[in-house]
Amino acid sequence: MSEDTPGCRAVPLPTLAEPERLRSLAETRLGATPDEAFDRFARLAADLLDVPVALVSLVTADRQFLPGATGLPEPWAARRETPLSHSFCQHVVEIEAPMVLPDARLHPRVRGNLAIEDLGVVAYAGMPLTDLDGRVLGSLCAVDSKPRAWTAEQLRTLADLAAACSSELRLRIALRSAEQARRRAEEAHDRLAMLAGMSETLGGTLDVATAVDRLGRAMVPLFADWCLITLTDPAGRPRSVSGAHRDPDRAADLARFAELLATGLGPDSVIRSVLRTGRPVIRGTATPADVERGTTEPDLAPLAERLGFGSHLSVPITAAGDRVIGAVTLVNGPSRRGFDGSDLRTALDIGRRASQAVGNSRLYGEQRHVAEVLQQSMLPTLPVVPGVELAARYQPAADRVEVGGDWYDAFVQPDGDLIAGIGDVAGHDIEAAATMGQLRNLVRGDAYGRDDPVDELMTHLDRAIQGLPVPTVASAVLARVRPAASGLLVSWCNAGHPPPLLVPADGPVQVLDGIRGPLLGLAHPPRRARRELTLAPGDTLLLHTDGLIERRDRPIDEGQAELVTQLAGAAGLPLVALCDQLLAAAQRREDDVALLALRAR
Template identity: 80%
Template structure:
């Protein structure tokens, strides 16, 4: 074994910065802290070679650190690491061979090393510490502060100890590899489970915002540290950006990033490229320069730095005809492994599944808008009647696109009396809406200009449904309101299977007016109907409503009505419009459309 070190300068940086060597070094999970196994190797070297200093020295690209050390002087004993300006072991890594120096001051390659003066390194003997592939991670070294002629027996002992020390390093790497393999297997299982459940998860809602929020929860942190989902409008412009970060503490930053990104994509933006071409982009190693080049918003760069930006990939959400309607972007921080081809394939699968969910949500939104416009076009404008205040509301079920059969109406007769009506046609489709329109028009055509009692009007309506063969079953309440000689209001009403009207007295008391409901319209052969009457004092409110306000799967209609009565208690002082709004706001779990018609005596 030679005792002559190379007469050459420090190793070129490429040797120390070999990515595979540094990866293996990182997999040992050792650092500048004592490790009992390597401390033992240092003690054995110090004892068997009779040297004052012995080190297990591992060399990174910019320092050496000592998980095992004996005899280091202060302050290095506490630090347990030095920069490479104080390193002899870097030459062992460079040579990939032992390095033996009887007197380091006599050799050109080491005589200017600061370890001679500051650590007292005069005699040095270092043996390579290697991984299973033979990559040199560092050195097991013996150091003396005096010149020394190293014997062959001492060097053999040091080599044997270095071989045993290398075995311990390899064991640490193997344990890490096994842990990584286990984590990868668990991650693969979780990904498969996520993909298997994604279609059901995304298909469980027709609201695009909810679908994208669920998508973000599924991807972060399983696939990425944070993610962005960008959707475009019909003009191919980014319409909205959703974002999610694994750390709740970054919720504000990631929301701000999404807000700025919606209007701040530059011409060189990767997201724009994906939206334009429909092709994915994967950057295993990314820098903040990628963000800077792709945006017109300078604030995005420091935001990305805080969120973590080390690797990213973007895949299209392809719509009909293959044109991208959106983009899914996954981002990892520098301390997480970079994305690879496997991640790309997973993300592409997610993009395909998201396409169906987003497409369905968009179609639902368009259909829902048409249905809402159609439904509200069938609802009348309430008349202005002296001495009365009227208010009405209609609320469709939020997660259904069909047009409903609920309706209300109010119109003034030639003699000044008011006809008020509310009803519910069975079904939730265009046919139900058409029937609802027919029924409302029948009420208007039959009642306008006639002074017949309301029970006669209801009987005639039932006959018309049968005689005209209108295929429907419906509930309805028909009321006539007229002013009395004393200035009050007299109400007569007839109900065909409809929920009972409610009377809210001016003093806050609430009464259910009619619990005995007559048969539904169109259900049996027309029968004679009956009516009831009451007087409305100033400040009294008559409330007509459809069963959507009180109907739930988990309770009876009577229980729902009792709850409504409790909610109305003490509400007489509320403005009529506010009263109606509160009733709808309290129906947070409604399962059917709701129509309200309220009348208050002045």
């Protein structure tokens, strides 16, 4: 049979594809499965009109499905749907009026329809089924397998049944609309809650990677099926792309998509347009072909299809002066509704909050880098001393940008003795760092060239702090190290500082607690005391600040005991590796950490 034969067209009727009609049809939530209410209408029509077949047919752009049916032959009775090649009801939708045929074989519109041969349709009477706006969704039809002269009474009965059937369809649509309205209200409430909490969520960190991760998790799946956050380098080029997906099983695909996107944006890319112009872009309907047009990476379109690509929108992330530093891209799969103007307004709000968070994180990162460089510039280069191995580390707290007051020092006296010290000035700001620099210089100036015992050096330091004056309270350990017949002789004085630890080459770790004097900088400094020990070859003396062992959620004694446990069996480690291991174990530090370790060779 030719494609041009009437009733067997290859191209669907234009009316069938009208978006509003299809949307209304979808809102009935009916499909190719039996529905008791509509089966009842079909049975009533068959009984009242005395026909072998009656159908409630709803017509899409490419098929008809039958939620109500009686008398259909197999396999159609089980399938509950037919292609349009077997549909008379499509013409009821097209003409938006009843269609009554005593003998379809004689009617030019449908005489080529395959329903005549395959379903035995000869006589046909179909009444429109409409929604509240009068759009025809389908037909309630009566069918006979032989010619039939339909009476006025039969057609009036069928029209009455169709009106009642239309009411049932409208009720289904209204219930669906009410459900959608309720869902949209809940969604709007959830979005407001998300926006209300987003500033606090993003403001809880000054780390860019953490802020971006939190942003993605806040938007998915509430606002989108998946998202991308693109950040630029100073030249405005994409520097990093990350995101989140509602399906954890798609994490690998999303990571690969983000990796390729960072270098694969083409000149027609939506994200590149947003980065260049600072203007948002929204596409209520999209396909992976759109991705293909906007990228130089051929693998991105297949990845987008696996991730789900039905609509998207992108908004800028800006810094001070409206300089674009990134973009937020939201994507919904084909099964989720497309983005609209309301979504765009919400996304722009998210973009503004992301701008503040990312901008603050970047500023923090820059300031932190400057602070660390400043701090490191205040720390000395360790000397090379015969018979002594030295290693030191300084690491600032993970969640602060300020320079701190922790310090260490080691220098060689004219007579060859080594003076080693470590300390902590109260405070965590530029003033504490400046005071730390003064204190370290006082230690050097006070001790250099003098062979006084370390307790007397510490007493001189007390007097200098009071007399100059240096406005500080600080803790410190000062040690003098000199060669001895059996290794190294160490004498030290402790001014309110965590005690040194001895890590013998062979034996248990010892906490050298002993006499711990008051802090430096007190109005009436006390007489200081010293202690001595001998380091045999391979023995290690560890000096550290309290950031290594102190936590707000536990007593400092527990931190001290944990440090002793970490040092057990570490005597054989190279000194540099030992210091690195201790820093790595100090997770989520709440304070700066300084370490100074010396080992007898």
